[in-house]
Amino acid sequence: MKIIDAHIHFSNIQSFHETAKNLSFVYYSSEGIQKEFNEANVVLGIAMGVTETDKMGFPDYEAQTPMGIDLESVIPDSIVYCAGVNPYDLDEQALKRLEVELQKPNVVGIKIYLGYYPFYAYDEVYEPVYKLAAANNLPVVFHTGDTYSERGLLKYSHPLAIDEVAVKHRNVNFMMAHFGDPWTLTGAEIIYKNPNVYADLSGLIVGTEKDLLRRSEGRFLDHLRHALVFADSYDKLLFGTDWPLIPIGPYIQFIKNLIPEEFHQQVFYDTALKVFPKIKPYLK
Numbered sequence: 001m002k003i004i005d006a007h008i009h010f011s012n013i014q015s016f017h018e019t020a021k022n023l024s025f026v027y028y029s030s031e032g033i034q035k036e037f038n039e040a041n042v043v044l045g046i047a048m049g050v051t052e053t054d055k056m057g058f059p060d061y062e063a064q065t066p067m068g069i070d071l072e073s074v075i076p077d078s079i080v081y082c083a084g085v086n087p088y089d090l091d092e093q094a095l096k097r098l099e100v101e102l103q104k105p106n107v108v109g110i111k112i113y114l115g116y117y118p119f120y121a122y123d124e125v126y127e128p129v130y131k132l133a134a135a136n137n138l139p140v141v142f143h144t145g146d147t148y149s150e151r152g153l154l155k156y157s158h159p160l161a162i163d164e165v166a167v168k169h170r171n172v173n174f175m176m177a178h179f180g181d182p183w184t185l186t187g188a189e190i191i192y193k194n195p196n197v198y199a200d201l202s203g204l205i206v207g208t209e210k211d212l213l214r215r216s217e218g219r220f221l222d223h224l225r226h227a228l229v230f231a232d233s234y235d236k237l238l239f240g241t242d243w244p245l246i247p248i249g250p251y252i253q254f255i256k257n258l259i260p261e262e263f264h265q266q267v268f269y270d271t272a273l274k275v276f277p278k279i280k281p282y283l284k
Contacts, residue, residue: 001264003042003252004272004279007141007177007202007240008033010047010069010079014057015148020244023208028244030076036248037078044282045243046272048111048141048177049084058149059116061086065094066101067111075106080279082109082141087117087125095128102136108278109139109175115147115157122164130169139173139275141200145181148206148245159187166194173275175238178203184224188231198275201255201267202240209250216254225258234263238271 009016010033020028027035033045049067052060067084069075083101101107110133112126119125121142133140144159159180166174176199180187191197204224205215215221228234237259241251252268259267273280 001041001268002283003040003239003268004283005037005042005045005241005243005248006175006238006272006276007200008045008047008079008243009050009245010045010071010075010081011050011052011067012070013050013052016244019206023244023247025208026244026247028071030072030074030079033243033248034076034078036243040249040252042248043078044279045079046108046240046276046279047079047081049081050111050113051084059113059151061088061117063089064097065089066098068101077282080106080108080276080282082111083107084111084113085126085129087112087119087123090125090128095132098129099132099136102132102138105278105281108276109133109141111141111143113143114161115143115145115152115154116149118153118156120156121161122168126165130165130172133172134169137277139175139198141175141177143178144176144187145178145183159183159190162197163190163194166190166197170196172196173198175200175275177240178242179224179227179237182223184227185230188227188233191233191236192231198236198238198271200238200240201258203242203245205251205254206242206245209247212246212250212254216257221258228258234259235266235271237263237267238275239268
């Protein structure tokens with residue numbers, strides 16, 4: 001089965017480097033990800049545009065919109081990306097830069113970092129972004145749930161705020177990164193209720209293959225299993241890893257164990273094509 005990884009990273013972010021180094025067997029480079037892609041039959045990765053300019057790390061309030069992927073000077077053919085948005089840099093000039101960025105063939109969506117920046121999804125600051133998404137037939141990806149930085153503010157990343165945006169902008173598709181974890185039951189209701197909201201299953205566990213096995217035992221995943229059954233919306237779910245925060249091959253098996261086999265084709269491939277229509281030329 002061919003697989004699309006709908007949530008990876010390919011940015012020069014210090015915390016990503018540190019995590020990959022601590023995992024020891026994740027090589028955070030184009031060579032490293034291509035090796036993992038080949039071994040796992042991943043044909044395309046969708047990276048989330050994010051940059052940092054200061055020693056504080058991400059979230060970076062000085063980062064320029066649009067944020068791209070800058071791990072290396074050349075982006076591999078197997079990687080496309082979503083242009084990242086810094087709400088503190090969304091004046092007229094920033095919006096013009098974002099609009100130009102969205103015309104690039106390998107820019108397939110827009111990424112908004114709820115929780116990392118102190119704005120709700122329905123805040124007025126993001127309205128011009130949603131208009132650009134609609135005009136260009138591109139999805140908007142929201143970070144939801146726990147933040148990888150302790151400087152994040154969780155009330156802004158709760159998935160409930162997405163309901164209001166989804167109702168107001170029915171002509172835009174939205175994807176909740178991480179299924180709103182740990183508020184997955186709320187995330188389940190959001191994708192069940194709203195025809196234009198999807199969720200990826202990335203970053204549910206960060207660490208090694210050993211961590212995956214350990215967390216799969218006991219009650220740690222009870223809330224997630226409950227949410228998956230409650231939503232009964234497997235056609236609204238996309239596979240993603242959050243690489244380099246987890247090795248790709250073991251995470252694929254982890255998600256396969258959570259999703260009924262009859263829905264694997266949708267979760268691992270088909271729904272990504274529906275949510276990200278610009279990726280089609282990269283899959284020929």
